Amino acid sequence: MTQISLTDIFQGYTKRRGVFKNKNTLSIAFTPENIPHREDQIKQLGMILAPLLGGEKPSNIFIYGKPGTGKSLCIKHISEKINERANGKVRTLYINCKMRRVSDTEYRLLSQLLSFFDVEVPYTGLPTDSLYNKFFKLLDEKEQNVLLVLDEIDALVKKVGDGILYNLTRINQELEKTKLTIVGISNNISFINDMDPRVKSSLSEEEVLFPPYNASEIKDILRERSLLAFNENALSPGVLEKCSALAAQEHGDARKALDLLRIAGELAERMGNEQVLKEHVDVAEKKLDRDKTMEIIKSQPKQSQCVLLSVIDLYKSGTKNIQTGDIYDVYTRMCKKAGVKVLTQRRVSDLISELDMFGILNSKVISKGRYGRTREIRLSMSLDMINKIENFLKHVLI
DNA sequence: CCTCCACAGGAAGCGCAGGAGT
């Protein structure tokens, strides 16, 4: 009985003509066959990495460019292509270095690398050196060519220093059988300059720059993907233009454009429309912003959440020029109420910096002369959003 | 000119959970 009605539902769903033909082609996981407006970069990377095909070690590469400019995508694309040609002789290890509690320290990064070889290590207890040795042995077990892609490497270096990179580049020199090529990807251009010169010279033997897309380039990208993703005539006129324009405002972020398009499509489908309208894009933009920040906030530890709620409290009570000391006062009361351990101001100061890094807060160090030097903290979102966060945090904490 | 506020943010080290070796 249940099964029958379920099949009915599913059949009804598949029979109904939605707007999507293949939604996956809009996700970040999808690597398209053709990457518009990145011909130069792909050519450059291809030339640098071509020695892999002859079993030679290419130069290490440093890639930089703003978010959503196709850095990871191009690397993924090229490594897939190379692998096809080399009959799987080239192994690509991709790591995003920013993931909290996953790859945001040297130890955790190595433990991630080891897990690619199906080696699980305890989350603490072992010396980092021993992880290096394990990794080293695994690499040198057999002859192979390994491409190590470290995405958002600037975040990691900022947090724990450039020692990791130094160690990795050194491992490379000591390997006998295996050749390890390191590809560092960074959103921040200036970051490479204040690294140890030894690391700098060995990591950025080659540099590739990914400039932001402009609105018409983003539109090209969207058009191409929309042909794969949507049914014919599912997009009303102006939808692509709107997505492109919105994303171009945000330093030419193609990923944002794709997200907008996908969410707009989902909204249209959910509302039973046969066409995606410009209005859907408007709603999608709000939803995208909201979802992103909520996602980050949910993943924060309780202590950070307390800090954030304190900032919101101050904001709502009309305090202007919110500073660290104010926050700490409210924060201590908040913790007691929520039954959470009160951390020191030093630590809270770091938590504020973290929230700043995630883009949830804006903090700026200012000097008020006689009245000291502190950080001024501002919330950079709509009142609507602040209310939403407040509700969520109160629900979770109190 | 100097002073002095209210912190920023670096350095060191502590305690805990969890290894490895004996």
Add this chain to the structure above:
DNA sequence: ACTCCTGCGCTTCCTGTGGAGG
């Protein structure tokens, strides 16, 4: 069971500092 190790979140202690008020 014991010792001795480690990484990590956190505390403790510290020095540094831009500029308004004197």
